Amino acid sequence: MSGLDDMDRALLKALARDATQSAGALGRRMGLSQPATWRRIRRLYDAGIIEGRRLDLDAEKLGFGVTVFLGVKLATKGRVSLEDFERAVTAIPEVQTVEHVLGMYDYRLRVVARDISDFERVLRRRVMTLPGVGDVEANVLLSEERRPGPL
Incomplete structure:
Protein backbone atom coordinates (compact mmCIF):
# COMPACT_ATOMS: atom_id res chain seq x y z
CA MET A 1 0.00 0.00 0.00
CA ALA A 47 -3.02 -3.97 3.27
CA GLY A 48 -2.46 -5.67 6.62
CA ILE A 49 -2.17 -2.38 8.51
CA ILE A 50 -5.22 -3.30 10.58
CA GLU A 51 -4.86 -6.93 11.64
CA GLY A 52 -8.10 -7.31 13.52
CA ARG A 53 -10.03 -6.17 16.53
CA ARG A 54 -9.46 -7.35 20.04
CA LEU A 55 -11.24 -7.38 23.30
CA ASP A 56 -9.32 -6.15 26.36
CA LEU A 57 -10.30 -8.05 29.47
CA ASP A 58 -9.45 -7.04 33.03
CA ALA A 59 -7.47 -10.06 34.23
CA GLU A 60 -7.70 -9.03 37.88
CA LYS A 61 -11.50 -8.78 37.79
CA LEU A 62 -11.57 -12.24 36.23
CA GLY A 63 -9.61 -13.63 39.18
CA PHE A 64 -6.07 -13.43 37.81
CA GLY A 65 -4.41 -11.16 40.35
CA VAL A 66 -0.77 -11.89 39.50
CA THR A 67 1.11 -11.17 36.29
CA VAL A 68 4.68 -12.38 35.95
CA PHE A 69 7.18 -11.81 33.16
CA LEU A 70 9.46 -14.77 32.66
CA GLY A 71 12.81 -14.63 30.93
CA VAL A 72 13.51 -18.12 29.56
CA LYS A 73 16.88 -19.27 28.31
CA LEU A 74 16.87 -22.52 26.39
CA ALA A 75 19.45 -24.99 27.67
CA THR A 76 19.71 -27.13 24.57
CA LYS A 77 19.30 -24.91 21.53
CA GLY A 78 20.91 -27.47 19.26
CA ARG A 79 18.77 -30.41 20.38
CA VAL A 80 15.41 -28.71 20.78
CA SER A 81 14.08 -26.57 17.98
CA LEU A 82 12.67 -23.15 18.70
CA GLU A 83 9.46 -24.28 17.01
CA ASP A 84 9.09 -27.18 19.49
CA PHE A 85 9.45 -24.81 22.43
CA GLU A 86 7.09 -22.24 20.90
CA ARG A 87 4.45 -24.86 20.10
CA ALA A 88 4.58 -26.23 23.65
CA VAL A 89 4.59 -22.88 25.45
CA THR A 90 1.70 -21.44 23.44
CA ALA A 91 -0.42 -24.41 24.55
CA ILE A 92 -0.26 -23.19 28.18
CA PRO A 93 -3.40 -21.07 28.76
CA GLU A 94 -1.81 -18.93 31.49
CA VAL A 95 0.90 -17.77 29.07
CA GLN A 96 -0.55 -14.66 27.47
CA THR A 97 2.35 -13.63 25.23
CA VAL A 98 5.46 -15.35 23.91
CA GLU A 99 8.19 -13.09 22.56
CA HIS A 100 11.39 -14.38 20.98
CA VAL A 101 13.98 -11.80 22.02
CA LEU A 102 17.65 -10.99 21.61
CA GLY A 103 19.66 -10.61 24.80
CA MET A 104 20.23 -12.48 28.02
CA TYR A 105 17.17 -14.69 27.51
CA ASP A 106 15.78 -16.36 24.42
CA TYR A 107 12.11 -15.77 25.25
CA ARG A 108 10.02 -13.38 27.29
CA LEU A 109 6.68 -14.72 28.50
CA ARG A 110 3.77 -12.88 30.09
CA VAL A 111 2.06 -15.27 32.50
CA VAL A 112 -1.13 -14.64 34.49
CA ALA A 113 -2.13 -16.57 37.60
CA ARG A 114 -4.75 -16.34 40.32
CA ASP A 115 -2.12 -15.80 43.04
CA ILE A 116 1.53 -16.59 43.78
CA SER A 117 0.73 -20.20 44.68
CA ASP A 118 -1.07 -20.64 41.38
CA PHE A 119 1.90 -19.08 39.57
CA GLU A 120 4.25 -21.50 41.33
CA ARG A 121 2.11 -24.39 40.08
CA VAL A 122 2.19 -23.06 36.50
CA LEU A 123 5.94 -22.54 36.72
CA ARG A 124 6.77 -25.97 38.18
CA ARG A 125 4.28 -28.16 36.34
CA ARG A 126 4.03 -26.43 33.00
CA VAL A 127 6.83 -24.00 32.17
CA MET A 128 9.79 -25.87 33.71
CA THR A 129 8.73 -29.10 31.97
CA LEU A 130 8.81 -27.56 28.48
CA PRO A 131 11.33 -28.94 25.99
CA GLY A 132 14.73 -27.31 26.29
CA VAL A 133 14.03 -24.95 29.21
CA GLY A 134 17.21 -23.93 31.02
CA ASP A 135 17.45 -20.75 33.09
CA VAL A 136 14.28 -18.90 34.05
CA GLU A 137 13.99 -15.48 35.66
CA ALA A 138 10.68 -14.16 37.04
CA ASN A 139 9.63 -10.53 37.42
CA VAL A 140 6.29 -9.85 39.10
CA LEU A 141 4.27 -6.98 37.63
CA LEU A 142 3.50 -4.34 40.27
CA SER A 143 1.61 -1.85 38.09
CA GLU A 144 1.10 -1.10 34.43
CA GLU A 145 0.52 2.10 32.49
CA ARG A 146 -0.79 1.66 28.97
CA ARG A 147 -0.25 3.95 26.03
CA PRO A 148 -3.36 3.52 23.91
CA GLY A 149 -3.43 4.47 20.30
CA PRO A 150 -1.63 3.75 17.08
CA LEU A 151 2.11 3.85 16.68
Missing part, protein backbone atom coordinates in the same frame (compact mmCIF):
# COMPACT_ATOMS: atom_id res chain seq x y z
CA SER A 2 1.29 3.46 -0.80
CA GLY A 3 1.75 5.94 2.01
CA LEU A 4 -1.02 6.71 4.45
CA ASP A 5 -2.67 10.09 4.18
CA ASP A 6 -3.92 12.23 7.06
CA MET A 7 -7.44 10.78 6.83
CA ASP A 8 -6.09 7.23 7.09
CA ARG A 9 -4.08 8.22 10.16
CA ALA A 10 -7.14 9.89 11.72
CA LEU A 11 -9.21 6.74 11.10
CA LEU A 12 -6.52 4.54 12.68
CA LYS A 13 -6.33 6.82 15.71
CA ALA A 14 -10.12 6.79 16.16
CA LEU A 15 -10.34 3.00 15.72
CA ALA A 16 -7.48 2.44 18.18
CA ARG A 17 -9.50 4.34 20.80
CA ASP A 18 -12.71 2.43 20.06
CA ALA A 19 -12.76 -0.28 17.39
CA THR A 20 -16.52 -0.77 17.80
CA GLN A 21 -17.37 2.52 16.07
CA SER A 22 -19.40 2.17 12.90
CA ALA A 23 -18.11 3.46 9.57
CA GLY A 24 -21.09 5.83 9.49
CA ALA A 25 -20.27 7.38 12.87
CA LEU A 26 -16.59 7.67 12.01
CA GLY A 27 -17.39 9.22 8.65
CA ARG A 28 -19.74 11.81 10.15
CA ARG A 29 -17.03 12.95 12.56
CA MET A 30 -14.41 13.13 9.81
CA GLY A 31 -16.51 14.58 7.02
CA LEU A 32 -16.68 11.40 4.93
CA SER A 33 -19.62 9.37 3.73
CA GLN A 34 -20.22 5.93 5.26
CA PRO A 35 -19.22 4.11 2.02
CA ALA A 36 -16.03 6.18 1.64
CA THR A 37 -15.10 5.50 5.26
CA TRP A 38 -15.77 1.78 4.88
CA ARG A 39 -13.65 1.63 1.69
CA ARG A 40 -10.74 3.24 3.52
CA ILE A 41 -11.07 0.86 6.48
CA ARG A 42 -11.32 -2.14 4.12
CA ARG A 43 -8.18 -0.96 2.28
CA LEU A 44 -6.32 -0.73 5.62
CA TYR A 45 -7.41 -4.30 6.44
CA ASP A 46 -6.46 -5.59 2.99
